[in-house]
Amino acid sequence: MTALAYGAALALLVIGLASIVAGRNVVKTLIGVELASKGVLVNFVATDPAGSQGIVVLLILIDAIVVAVLLGVAVAAYRQYGTLDLEALGRLTW
Amino acid sequence: MSGTYLAIVPLVALFGGVFGTYLAGRYTRERSTAWAGGIAVVSLLVALAATALLWIRSLPIEYALLGEGVGVRVTALAVFLSSISCLVGLAATVHATGSGDAEDAPEVYFPLVLAAAAGVVGIGFAADLFSLYVFFEVMAVATYALVPFAVDRATAVEAGIKYVVMNAAGSLLAIFGISIVYAHSGGVLDFATLSGELATTTGPGPLEAAVLFLVVGFGVKAAVVPLHTWLPDAYAESPASASALLAGLATPAAIVAMIKALAVVPDGVSVGLLLLVLGGLTMTVGNFLALGQRDLKRLLAYSSIPHVGYIVFGFGVGFYGGFSVAFDGALFHVLANAFMKGGAFLAVGAITYRLAEIEGETRTLDALSGVGYRMPVAAGAIAVAVLALSGVPPLAGFWGKLFIVLGSAEISGTVGVGLALLVIGNSFLSLGYYLPVLGALFGTPTDATRVVDRTPVALAVPILALTAGTILLGLAPAFGLDLVGSAADVLQGGLEVAP
Numbered sequence: 001m002t003a004l005a006y007g008a009a010l011a012l013l014v015i016g017l018a019s020i021v022a023g024r025n026v027v028k029t030l031i032g033v034e035l036a037s038k039g040v041l042v043n044f045v046a047t048d049p050a051g052s053q054g055i056v057v058l059l060i061l062i063d064a065i066v067v068a069v070l071l072g073v074a075v076a077a078y079r080q081y082g083t084l085d086l087e088a089l090g091r092l093t094w
Numbered sequence: 095m096s097g098t099y100l101a102i103v104p105l106v107a108l109f110g111g112v113f114g115t116y117l118a119g120r121y122t123r124e125r126s127t128a129w130a131g132g133i134a135v136v137s138l139l140v141a142l143a144a145t146a147l148l149w150i151r152s153l154p155i156e157y158a159l160l161g162e163g164v165g166v167r168v169t170a171l172a173v174f175l176s177s178i179s180c181l182v183g184l185a186a187t188v189h190a191t192g193s194g195d196a197e198d199a200p201e202v203y204f205p206l207v208l209a210a211a212a213g214v215v216g217i218g219f220a221a222d223l224f225s226l227y228v229f230f231e232v233m234a235v236a237t238y239a240l241v242p243f244a245v246d247r248a249t250a251v252e253a254g255i256k257y258v259v260m261n262a263a264g265s266l267l268a269i270f271g272i273s274i275v276y277a278h279s280g281g282v283l284d285f286a287t288l289s290g291e292l293a294t295t296t297g298p299g300p301l302e303a304a305v306l307f308l309v310v311g312f313g314v315k316a317a318v319v320p321l322h323t324w325l326p327d328a329y330a331e332s333p334a335s336a337s338a339l340l341a342g343l344a345t346p347a348a349i350v351a352m353i354k355a356l357a358v359v360p361d362g363v364s365v366g367l368l369l370l371v372l373g374g375l376t377m378t379v380g381n382f383l384a385l386g387q388r389d390l391k392r393l394l395a396y397s398s399i400p401h402v403g404y405i406v407f408g409f410g411v412g413f414y415g416g417f418s419v420a421f422d423g424a425l426f427h428v429l430a431n432a433f434m435k436g437g438a439f440l441a442v443g444a445i446t447y448r449l450a451e452i453e454g455e456t457r458t459l460d461a462l463s464g465v466g467y468r469m470p471v472a473a474g475a476i477a478v479a480v481l482a483l484s485g486v487p488p489l490a491g492f493w494g495k496l497f498i499v500l501g502s503a504e505i506s507g508t509v510g511v512g513l514a515l516l517v518i519g520n521s522f523l524s525l526g527y528y529l530p531v532l533g534a535l536f537g538t539p540t541d542a543t544r545v546v547d548r549t550p551v552a553l554a555v556p557i558l559a560l561t562a563g564t565i566l567l568g569l570a571p572a573f574g575l576d577l578v579g580s581a582a583d584v585l586q587g588g589l590e591v592a593p
Contacts, residue, residue, distance in 0.1 A: 006277070013270055020263050029259055036266045043273035048281040055224055059269070062231050066262050069238045073254050080248040086259075089252050 005046030012039030026074040026084045030067060037063045101157035101168045103144035104176050105219060108212035111137025112205040119201030130200040131191030134208055135184060141215065142180035149173045149577070156221070167221035167285070169589070170580035174425065175218030175350060177577070178432045181563070182343040183211035185556035186335040189440050192552025193447050195243075195333035203243065203333075209236035210339055214347040223272050223283040223355060230268070230351045234261055234315060237344050240336040241328045253327035260324045264314025271307025272355070274300055289358040289588035302363055305356065309368060312352035317345055317402050319376040326383075329395030334443020337391070341398050342436030346405060346428040353409050353424075357585050366414030373407025374516055376400065381523045390457045390476075390534075391442050393527060394435070397483060400520060401431050407517065408498040412586065417504050421582035422575065423497025429574050430482070430490035430567055437560030438479035441472040444553040452542045459530060464539030471549040473535040475561040480528045482564045485521040489568035493575075495521060 016036025023029045041059055044052040078084055111134055119130035148155065148168050155168040166172075186207055190196045196203035213233025220226035238261065242254025276283055278300045279291045292301065310321070317325040325345075329337050356365050380399025387393035408424025411417060445465055446457055466473035482489035495517060502513035549557070567574050 009273075013266070016266070017263065020259065026255070026259075033262050033266065036263070036270075040266065040269050040273050043270065044276060047273070047277040051281050052276070058224075058228060062228065062235075065235055066231070066238075066265070069235055070258050070262060073238070073242055073251065073258050076242060076245040076251045077255050080246075080251050086255070089255065 002046050005042055009039045009043035009046065012036065012042060024086050026070075026077065026086060029086070030070055030074070033070065034063065034067065037066075098151075098155055098157065100144060100148060100151070101155045101166055101219075104141040104148075104180075104215050105166070105212060107137045107140040107144065108208050108215060111208045112212070115204035115208060116201050119199070119204060127191055127196050127200045130204045131187055131196070134187045134204040135191075137208060138180050138184045138187060138211065141211075142177065142184070145173055145176040145180060148176075153580075165221045166216075166219040166225075168219060169584045170577065171350075171354070171584040172215075172218035174429070174577050174581035175347060176215045178429060179211045179214040179218075179343055179347070182339060182432050182436050183207060185436055185440060185560050186339045188556045189338070189443060189553055190333070190335040192550055192555075193334060193443060195335045195443075198244075202239070206236045206240050206243075207335070207339060209233075210240065210344060214343055217347055217351045217354070220285075220354075222285055223275060223288065223358075226351060226354060227265075227269050227272055230312070230315075230348070231265060233344055233347065234265060237336070237340055238262075240339070241332045243333055243336060244331075247331070249327075250331040253324075253331035257324045257328040260321070261315055264311050264321070266311070267307050267314075268311025268355075271304045271311055274304035274307060275358075278304065285354075285358060285589040289360065292358060293360040301359060305359055305363055305365055305368070308352060308355050309372070312348055312355065313372070315345070315348035316352060316406070317376075317399055318372050318406060319379045319399065319403070322376070322380070322399050322402075325399060326392055326395045329398065329439075330389065330392040334439060334446070337395070337443070338436045338439035341395070341439055342432040342434075345398060345402060346431050349402065349405050349409070350425075350428060353585060354589065356413070357588050364414075366410050366412070369406050369410030370414055370513070371410075373403050373405075373410045374513070375403070376406060377403025377517070377520045379403075381520050381526075384524070384527045387527065388458050388460070390459060390462060390531065391439070391446070392457075393459075393531065394438050394442065397524065397527065398435060400524060401427070401435070401483070403520075404495060404498060404517065405431070407513075408494070408501065411498065411501045411505065411513070412582075415501075415505055416586070417501040418582060418586055419497050419504070420501025421586050422578055423494050423499075423501055425578045425582050425585075426497060426571070426574060427491070427494030429578060430494050430564070433560050433563035433567060434479045434482045434491055437475050437557055437564060438483070440553070440557045440560065441475040441479070444472040444549050444557060445469060445476075447553065448546050448549070449542060452546060459534035461540065461542065463534050463537040463543060465543040465546060466535040467539060468543060468546045469549050471554045472557060475557045476535060477532055478561050478564055480531050482568065484524045484528045487568075488565075490564045490571075492568060493571040 019032030216229025
């Protein structure tokens, strides 16, 4: 059961990161960030369901803040460029 | 080891300042920059004074927040980071009050600066791996908003989105690494026992994966090559005081956070070699990237990358052979970097502030030619900082590099000599782009630089303070080595607390 949970955590992380790297749209990047952070949560919960409660609650809070800031910057970018396409913004490459 | 309230005063002062500056910026007449800036300065001074008081107590001091679980542990490393954070924060705040950086929204700008400083303080104070991440994230999120602060400038927003996306992904990798450590140690994250706990676990497999996640994750924020691509844009496009905060504080603090997380890893995992290779790559690539830059602020931004390299390289040498001199050198360079880079970015800010009044935003070396005759304070500060950054002897940048070179020379055989020569060669390489800066600042004046006003007093004060720090630290390195040495011992000892 724990092995399954760890596998799920890793899968979520990989899907999330793939979405961040491959996604051209800022919203897809955002979804990737969210998915990957849920993978982290699964990892913590799988290890110690009772002991990791505080950690998980704090992590959810941090995720919310990061996503809020990312959305804010995305809105600012949309106002400046009129698009959410990362490649249209210029040199956003890895 | 005694529980004392003093241990949380720096954090409380800074987080209190976050709310205080918001209220002052929001509700005073005409949303006054002076009030918000004043409150920010006061809270930073309180934090600095508390840090100084903590330093003369017997360390480590522990304090349990919210009863048992989460706590802060004040070690020499915490005092070290806290002092740097308050000093750079003070300089940035005073500069932001004097220049127009915070004009549009003082109720947001100063809280963000204080939150970034508080995050760095927290990185030092964190007693377990998870609170280390939380404070790292506080620092990171504050800077996410500082980079695109000029939201009506398209390039700033572009730099901001690049910065936020890359660093959000990096943070996720870091916390995933921490979750692997959590799984591997069976739910233990407290630094006091973690390294002992990890040493007894069998099989380094998951731990090696965790080390990779931690290095890559924190490495994005620390701008380790090849994860540095956000850095030049972010530094060049953010307001001057925010650039100083990023270059002097946030990026080096991210390296220290990475090292603090890696310090608990037992010897079986070759952390040192990994950091050594990454550090060498970072300084060499960074120096080549900086060559040929014509925009002064962008040049300084690029030149931050090799300094990340020197620091990471120093820690790598330290982990590799357990040489304390390399740890000292790396941490000393963190300290020196705060003064050098902070001073340089603030001085560039002062010059562009004055030049913008005459001919709009321009920071190319040609446009700045001869500005040194009309703005001797700012240009002199850049000259001192640039010489110090390239490692000219009686200045702060020299000693850190010297200790790193000495450390790498301790590795036996030709490898050690080669590594030492790599650092020295890189220092000479960096003169290739620092000397043109000096040439430009004191070259033939252009029409604009012939009539430019002098450096404003409010901007000159923080610039001179940081420059004085660069010179003093160079003339009397023992001044900083006291603190640096004890902080390095904490890192080298795997953050264990003697029972």
